[in-house]
Amino acid sequence: MDTIRVFAPATVANVAAGFDILGFAVNAPGDEVTVRKTDSEQVVMSSITGDNGKLPTDPQKNTATIVIIKLLEHLGIQQGFEIELKKQMPLGSGMGSSAASAVAAVYAANQLLDTPLSPMELLPFAMEGERAACGAAHADNVGPSLLGGFVLIRSYDPLDVVTIPTPESLYCTLLHPQIEVLTDDARKILRKHILLKDAITQWGNVAGLMAGLIMSDYELIGRSMHDVIIEPVRSLLIPGYDEIKQAAIDAGALGCSISGSGPSLFALSTSEELANSAGEAMQNACSQNDIESELYISPINKQGPKILD
Amino acid sequence: MDTIRVFAPATVANVAAGFDILGFAVNAPGDEVTVRKTDSEQVVMSSITGDNGKLPTDPQKNTATIVIIKLLEHLGIQQGFEIELKKQMPLGSGMGSSAASAVAAVYAANQLLDTPLSPMELLPFAMEGERAACGAAHADNVGPSLLGGFVLIRSYDPLDVVTIPTPESLYCTLLHPQIEVLTDDARKILRKHILLKDAITQWGNVAGLMAGLIMSDYELIGRSMHDVIIEPVRSLLIPGYDEIKQAAIDAGALGCSISGSGPSLFALSTSEELANSAGEAMQNACSQNDIESELYISPINKQGPKILD
Numbered sequence: 001m002d003t004i005r006v007f008a009p010a011t012v013a014n015v016a017a018g019f020d021i022l023g024f025a026v027n028a029p030g031d032e033v034t035v036r037k038t039d040s041e042q043v044v045m046s047s048i049t050g051d052n053g054k055l056p057t058d059p060q061k062n063t064a065t066i067v068i069i070k071l072l073e074h075l076g077i078q079q080g081f082e083i084e085l086k087k088q089m090p091l092g093s094g095m096g097s098s099a100a101s102a103v104a105a106v107y108a109a110n111q112l113l114d115t116p117l118s119p120m121e122l123l124p125f126a127m128e129g130e131r132a133a134c135g136a137a138h139a140d141n142v143g144p145s146l147l148g149g150f151v152l153i154r155s156y157d158p159l160d161v162v163t164i165p166t167p168e169s170l171y172c173t174l175l176h177p178q179i180e181v182l183t184d185d186a187r188k189i190l191r192k193h194i195l196l197k198d199a200i201t202q203w204g205n206v207a208g209l210m211a212g213l214i215m216s217d218y219e220l221i222g223r224s225m226h227d228v229i230i231e232p233v234r235s236l237l238i239p240g241y242d243e244i245k246q247a248a249i250d251a252g253a254l255g256c257s258i259s260g261s262g263p264s265l266f267a268l269s270t271s272e273e274l275a276n277s278a279g280e281a282m283q284n285a286c287s288q289n290d291i292e293s294e295l296y297i298s299p300i301n302k303q304g305p306k307i308l309d
Numbered sequence: 310m311d312t313i314r315v316f317a318p319a320t321v322a323n324v325a326a327g328f329d330i331l332g333f334a335v336n337a338p339g340d341e342v343t344v345r346k347t348d349s350e351q352v353v354m355s356s357i358t359g360d361n362g363k364l365p366t367d368p369q370k371n372t373a374t375i376v377i378i379k380l381l382e383h384l385g386i387q388q389g390f391e392i393e394l395k396k397q398m399p400l401g402s403g404m405g406s407s408a409a410s411a412v413a414a415v416y417a418a419n420q421l422l423d424t425p426l427s428p429m430e431l432l433p434f435a436m437e438g439e440r441a442a443c444g445a446a447h448a449d450n451v452g453p454s455l456l457g458g459f460v461l462i463r464s465y466d467p468l469d470v471v472t473i474p475t476p477e478s479l480y481c482t483l484l485h486p487q488i489e490v491l492t493d494d495a496r497k498i499l500r501k502h503i504l505l506k507d508a509i510t511q512w513g514n515v516a517g518l519m520a521g522l523i524m525s526d527y528e529l530i531g532r533s534m535h536d537v538i539i540e541p542v543r544s545l546l547i548p549g550y551d552e553i554k555q556a557a558i559d560a561g562a563l564g565c566s567i568s569g570s571g572p573s574l575f576a577l578s579t580s581e582e583l584a585n586s587a588g589e590a591m592q593n594a595c596s597q598n599d600i601e602s603e604l605y606i607s608p609i610n611k612q613g614p615k616i617l618d
Contacts, residue, residue: 017512018512018516019509019512020509020513021509021512021513021516022516152513152516152517152520153513154513154514154516154517154529154532154533155510155513155514155517155532160517160532162517162520162526162529164520165524190505191505192504192505192506193502193503193504193505194502194503194504194505194508195501195502195503196499196500196501196502196503196538197501199503199508199511199512199538200328200329200330201464202508202512203326203327203328203330203508203511203512203515204329204330204461204462204463204464205463205464206512206515206516206519207327207330207331207461207463207515207516207518207519208461208463208464208469208471209516210515210516210519210520210523211461211471211473211519211523214519214520214523214524215474215523217471220463220471223463223464223469224463229505229508
């Protein structure tokens with residue numbers, strides 16, 4: 001096999017209380033790559049569509065190429081690859097756009113090399129894509145995009161990543177308000193010190209969320225979807241945030257918070273119908289501030305990357 | 310039935326990363342009460358043994374009587390009770406001594422009243438015992454003593470308490486160094502502000518601990534038993550702490566930390582044999598500082614209070 005086409009899913013990092021340690025994957029949106037073996041020894045980005053010319057084509061700077069370069073270095077293999085990247089999701093949306101490209105590419109290349117590494121073993125290379133995209137090799141988007149479902153990053157040093165069982169009937173609503181929030185800005189406005197009291201509230205909710213997910217206790221998931229530390233600060237960057245969130249909950253969602261560093265919001269619901277209702281309500285609330293938005297409804301993605309052909 | 314004898318178990322609060330939100334019960338030690346209906350309308354402490362005269366006998370101040378007074382007020386029942394309290398565990402040890410007395414008493418009285426309330430419904434009354442004993446109605450000792458197993462206090466407002474499945478082969482080693490650490494002092498030395506970075510490490514470990522417990526992943530439990538916020542401060546009050554902890558881990562325990570606010574330490578192991586080895590090693594390490602200690606080895610208590618006769 002010399003050519004492969006792979007889809008990798010978008011992801012929601014943080015998941016309310018789980019700042020920097022938790023994420024999950026959705027079925028849509030996501031990115032698609034076509035990776036081809038070539039006779040050269042170069043890894044080349046041959047085309048990018050859907051990015052409005054915003055992404056770098058330099059193989060050392062694009063997330064989809066750097067991950068393959070790092071993988072080849074690790075394996076000690078000299079092999080040329082040509083990559084076509086089809087962006088099917090907005091950049092800078094807080095839905096793990098760079099992660100989806102990185103995961104699709106490294107998964108595809110690993111397949112073409114006869115699968116020397118498992119998905120878990122590919123994770124450090126996918127993380128290098130995040131380093132190229134935003135300066136930090138974080139795993140809370142590439143983890144779930146690569147492994148599917150909910151993924152806990154318990155620790156970075158040493159890297160300790162745990163896949164968490166996904167309750168059967170959980171649906172995700174993703175709303176992308178068409179405004180720009182830079183990841184870097186979203187990180188800079190966070191306080192370096194927090195109150196111990198708030199931290200205790202937060203880790204109570206983290207513990208509740210984990211227990212709710214693993215025991216499929218939907219009410220507990222809902223009761224635990226509160227972020228008292230990050231959301232109060234970052235939501236200031238999203239016009240109408242409180243109204244959009246309230247609209248989701250009033251429509252029957254278990255809870256609603258910021259997806260990654262925003263500006264997207266996500267809600268979790270116990271059925272596709274409720275996820276649709278929440279989405280409609282969120283989009284309506286968002287339009288009150290004259291902000292256009294994109295809406296995605298999806299079950300939790302349990303598979304990770306998918307080979308298309 | 311006019312008389313009942315009830316045992317309620319000691320508990321380990323905090324459980325490394327889970328400061329103020331998590332606790333579990335052990336089979337031993339624990340406290341025993343004998344509660345008797347009387348013809349008066351008074352709740353009376355008729356005798357206390359095993360406390361070296363340290364506990365108050367004023368019904369409004371003793372944890373074992375105040376919980377019954379609060380229960381009767383809530384039920385709107387006028388009934389006299391006479392309580393004999395047999396302390397079978399050290400006071401101020403960090404093993405939930407006041408909680409065990411409160412739970413045994415309120416559980417016993419509820420039985421004699423033909424069980425109007427479930428154990429979960431008794432929790433707010435048991436918490437009143439903690440308020441009498443230490444000024445704050447915390448639930449991380451009374452919760453597990455009353456409900457058995459691991460108990461998560463997700464939130465106090467509203468009170469949200471979740472019982473967490475207990476892995477089958479988990480054993481607890483409890484070492485009580487015979488020094489005094491006042492709960493109040495142990496709380497006062499904590500910083501009010503902490504680094505967000507440390508909080509993230511902590512809630513990663515809280516999440517790992519919850520996942521490990523519910524999925525019976527013993528290695529994950531061990532990897533998650535790290536407290537980077539409270540333990541580094543409170544352990545300063547316990548001579549030889551680092552050596553005792555290291556001895557437990559070297560002997561094969563999954564992890565070791567402070568029980569409650571100390572001075573007791575607890576370790577978790579995957580067998581009784583390992584729990585015994587850890588205990589021996591911990592006691593040896595403790596004696597290096599010429600400090601006597603009491604040692605308890607026990608499976609996790611899954612039952613909560615036990616009716617003796």
